[in-house]
Amino acid sequence: MKIFEALRQDHEKQRLLLKILAETSGDTAARREYYQELKDQLESHAVAEERHFYSPLLKKDEAVDLTRHGIAEHHEIDELIEKLDETKMDSPGWLRHLKSLQEKVEHHLADEEQEFFQVAGRLLNDSQKSKLADAYQEEMAKELAPH
Template sequence: MKIFEALRKDHEKQRLLLKILAETSGDTAARREYFQELKDQLESHAVAEERHFYSHMLENDETVELTRHGIAEHHEIDELIEKLDETEMSSPAWLHYLKSLQEKVEHHLADEEQEFFQVAGKVLNERQKEKLADGYREEMAQELTHA
């Protein structure tokens, strides 16, 4: 498996969790459970992605700006998660923040998949793509175990 496939696989999980959460209402056990799973996924993904993909992309002139942009978006996503954590789940504001999070995450994933991956694919060789995927998947599993 190459790094792009590993990242896309997790992107799909994130999209699905966001879609499910957007369809929940009130302060329910299901909403709490899905939100915790989403937080774990997003936080683990950001750590693993920054360590095993972004860090390598910062070393290349062609990918440094896209990498910085991706890291900045990770911080914006963290801030939205924090807002959600501070807001009552039964409040209409919670769903408003969730929709903002959904838009931000989906924008970020589209940026990566439609632009960043293409540029990164040109600067990485096949062995690097596989090695990065192995490191990413190991880190992701480790992060999720500690979540």
């Protein structure tokens, strides 16, 4: 597996969790469970992606701006998660914040998949793409393991 497939698999999980959450209402066990899973996915993904995708690409002039942009978007996503954490789940504001998070995450994933992956595909060789995928998946497993 190459790094792009590994990242896309997690992107699909994130999209699905956001879609499911957007259809929930109130402070329910299901909403809390899906939200915790989404938070875990997003936070783990950002750590693993920055270490095993962005970091190697920061060394390449052609990818510096895209890498910095991706890291900045991770920070914006973290801030939206903080807003959600500070808002009561059964308030109308929670769903508004979730919609903002959904828009930001979907924009970020589209940027990566439609632009960044193409640039990275030219800058990394096949061996690097496979090694980065292995390292990324290992990091994700470690990040998502119960503490």
